[in-house]
Amino acid sequence: MTINIGFIGPGIMGRPMALNLMKGGYKLWAYARRPETLQPLTVAGATGCASASEVAKHADVIFTIVSDTPDVEAVIFGEQGIAKHARPGSVIVDMSTISPTATKAFSERLEKLGLEMLDAPVSGGETGAINATLSIMVGGKTKVFERVKPLFECMGKNIVHIGENGAGQVAKACNQIVVAVTIEAVAEALTFARKNGADPAKVRDALMGGFAGSKIMEVHGKRMLDNDFKPGFKVGLHQKDMRIVMETAHQLGLALPAAAMVTQHLNALMGTGDANLDSAAIVKVIARMSGI
């Protein structure tokens, strides 16, 4: 039996992900808000659709990867949304990074309509999307996860079923907390070295092998030393993800003091017009703050 796949939101991340699904031999039905972004997919053999509803008419598994929580809600439950025309038993796989609590609510609404949902946010960036090496963090029922797993394997390498609906988004939020706060750690340390007149490059070398060593020290530490903030992962997107973290913490009554502070440093970068820099630019906030 051919699985007909739907794909909604073929942007910078979504386009290569959809192409990798097609390389896996699946027939693809696609929709994008701006029709011109569909072209690379239709050229590769996908069928362009005029709405999310139309995608849902043809597909058994429908992937969505859009910007933010309200976009996912619109694409699923809106006037021209997936839910309206989806066939019973269809699976909606949301690969956007959005609110874990909203995700849980969406999956409950869909269940009442006889539809399944997985949340499956990714990390690994555009490079990971192109090379099909994304990390995929999945929330939802085990049997639904097992059904969609071969499709995930067309797009990623490290595919982990975290738990129930929303748990994938929780893991992604945790990822963004750790990345942001570790960038802050490296930024403060390298600025401390500079201000003390010690060579931050030598300090980084000395620290890399021990307990202070991390992927962030390696990659983002290097960006800080080279003063090269070409993304990577943009401040504007990291700020959005941290807003989701802080909203969720607010809803849960959970204090996350370091995450909250780093969110302020991302806000500061938005204020200085640095939205399109890599989030390693947090080091600029630390330096500016003390007139360095």
Next chain:
Amino acid sequence: MTINIGFIGPGIMGRPMALNLMKGGYKLWAYARRPETLQPLTVAGATGCASASEVAKHADVIFTIVSDTPDVEAVIFGEQGIAKHARPGSVIVDMSTISPTATKAFSERLEKLGLEMLDAPVSGGETGAINATLSIMVGGKTKVFERVKPLFECMGKNIVHIGENGAGQVAKACNQIVVAVTIEAVAEALTFARKNGADPAKVRDALMGGFAGSKIMEVHGKRMLDNDFKPGFKVGLHQKDMRIVMETAHQLGLALPAAAMVTQHLNALMGTGDANLDSAAIVKVIARMSGI
């Protein structure tokens, strides 16, 4: 020519370091505030001395590894200190973790007395000291570093000459900043996962391979999951090191917001009687704060 080595402060770290120097074939003159701590060294063939001054009379290179800045000052410049009887051209190698600015001042005072100094704080803990695998971060003149290097090689593996006097202490301070703030990052993320009802162990697994991966996520993250806070590196010592960081930042007019906040979390652990836990116990502060 035999190099006569002095060793002051054979504690938990100093004892195995001194023994490793003796294994390297060097003759050792040792002093400890409490004479009973000298015994393991004298049994191994070291000569016990009654004061730091007496060590200085016999040794060309004198290692110190004591608790804090005032202890180093007393051992070098005190009534019975090294400076009083050291022979011209002798080198004092301070392996304690103390203030970078005080270290710089000490080296200048010693230079006027015709004595050389290196700061050479270590990381790697008791295990690293026993196995001679310490990381050693060195500040001081290149020619003095080259002279002492064969001795460092008896005690450590990753030996980096960072820069001028004080630069070794700067690197160590940077190490402690990164370790503390990264522990905070992992603590907040795993607590966020728990509070959201997601399995923190699965979240850690999903995060380990990507940008959120670090030595701290691996080792301290595991301690948090297992609720096992056997040190490792004690809260009481990490708090002392962060006090040095914050004093130095104060002197320099440098804001280190995340480092400052984590220092408060270490202060909190001192208040709850957790001084002897591993500093991964920062996760307890995050949890307690929100009633988890």
